Amino acid sequence: MSEALAQLAIDFSLLSLFAFGGVITVLPEMHRNVVEVHGWMSGAEFAQLFALAQASPGPNILVVSLIGWKVAGLAGAAVATAAVCAPSSVLTYAVSRVWQRFRGARWRNVVEDGLVPVTVGLMLAGGYLITLAADHSVLAFVITAATAGTVLTTTRIHPLWLLAAGGLLGLAGWV
């Protein structure tokens, strides 16, 4: 048990420092660690926890709490959540004390211009992998595509409606 806790702490604190552009960009790496390297759960379970986190209020980083909880109970949830937040928060604390000074500095833009494309690629990779993990039928892929299409073409629709629509189709036994 404590071995699992240590592993959670190590894995997620590293992820914290690699998570440029937020938690979705490290989704592939989380999936790799949790499902492929440690075998803590199946890909489908991973996708379910992720869906649960999306359907729950609060930052979607909390999928990490669910993973920790699944692996090692309440202690696991606390350790994983602290691990994924602490290193980046300490860094943010340190940097935000000096960042004002670099207002308008050219290298700030250069760093952003350089990191954004990588972040976008990671985001797309996350979408691709979570789709493969979640979808096991043709209709599931249709739901994924329709949800993405709706978000892209409609200006203001609450994501919860789309999750609910998916849930209803699932309840109807079609997925």
Add this chain to the structure above:
Amino acid sequence: MTETRLPGAPSAAELFLRFTQVGASGFGGVMPWARRMLVEERRWLSDEEFSEALSLCQVLPGPNIVNMAVCVGTRFRGARGAIAAFSGLLCLPFAIILVLGALFTQYGELPAISAAFRGISAAAAGLIVAMGLKMAASRRLRSPMAVFALAAFVGIALVRLPLGVFLLAAAPASVAAAAWRAR
């Protein structure tokens, strides 16, 4: 050093309280609620200050919204403010999600629940795909820099490289390319 006690700055308790509200109100993305609270309701930040803070939080690693809480907390009350905003943001959602997780473990095996969750998971995946595609349409990708997005997708999604290995090679290369283009 940055002045941490501005006149009229919110107290640590206020930061905790307001970020608790923000954390518990957002579904699928809390940042818009943070903006509403900070800029429109409380007026702790101007529009421009918010955008600047946001770009900082996006450049730094870690969950953007958590970074935003730390950044705003630090700005007004230093380390105490950062801790107050951070714990405000996370405490309530953390408790809620664990209750949901427990319910899910208890009842997730029921055929109806697991059927519904197959549909919800598929829709949740669609939300992420849409977010990626939206970002891919950004102005910064209408340039040869897009090759780094492609490399990230191929390297991570298809080749399944460990993220650390990939980033240590790709991030410096991408920033160097951006610097070269900005000469």
